[in-house]
Amino acid sequence: MNKIEHIGIAVNSLESAKAIFQKLLNTPVYKTEIVASEHVTTAFLQAGLNKIELLEASSPDSPITKFIAKRGEGIHHIAFEVNDIVAEMARLKAEGFILLSDEPKPGADNKLVCFVHPKGTNGVLIELCQAIATKV
Numbered sequence: 001m002n003k004i005e006h007i008g009i010a011v012n013s014l015e016s017a018k019a020i021f022q023k024l025l026n027t028p029v030y031k032t033e034i035v036a037s038e039h040v041t042t043a044f045l046q047a048g049l050n051k052i053e054l055l056e057a058s059s060p061d062s063p064i065t066k067f068i069a070k071r072g073e074g075i076h077h078i079a080f081e082v083n084d085i086v087a088e089m090a091r092l093k094a095e096g097f098i099l100l101s102d103e104p105k106p107g108a109d110n111k112l113v114c115f116v117h118p119k120g121t122n123g124v125l126i127e128l129c130q131a132i133a134t135k136v
Contacts, residue, residue: 001088005081005129006044006051006109010064011073014056018043021052033108040064042108053079053108077115079127085112088128092116104130 011017018029025047032043039062043054055076057064067076082088085104093099098117107113107129116126 001080001082001128003081004050005079005111005127006053007075008053008055008077008079008127009074010055010067010071010076012056012068014041014043014054017054017056021045021054025052031109034058035108037105038063038107040108044109077125077127079113079129082128082130085114085128085130089114092128096120104128106132 009017014032022028022045025045027045027047029043029045032041034041036058039057039059041056041058045052045054055064057068059065064076089099089104097120100115100117104112104114107127109129110132111129112132114128116128118125
């Protein structure tokens, strides 16, 4: 794992959270995106090398809906950048971690993603993410 890629924060209202975090970080949202497979709308902010992903549920079956109902708004996950997500998934699986998918999935911000179950990581949901190569 290379670095923390971003911290994901579950919110009830993306518009309200965007206003708060833009003021807090003194930087604008640089990208808003719908991730249909996860039933979320995301907004990204960057302050220096650090990124925050705000996550709002777009349907009642969204993992974010369930998270907020159980824990309230707040930090949902920590994402780590990896060079080879398939190799990192195999390594973690061999170490006994439980992955929430067998294959990486397309995620927000042009990334392939996979989540590691929080039961094996002291209650913290971990996201692995690898940039999807873009054709020039």
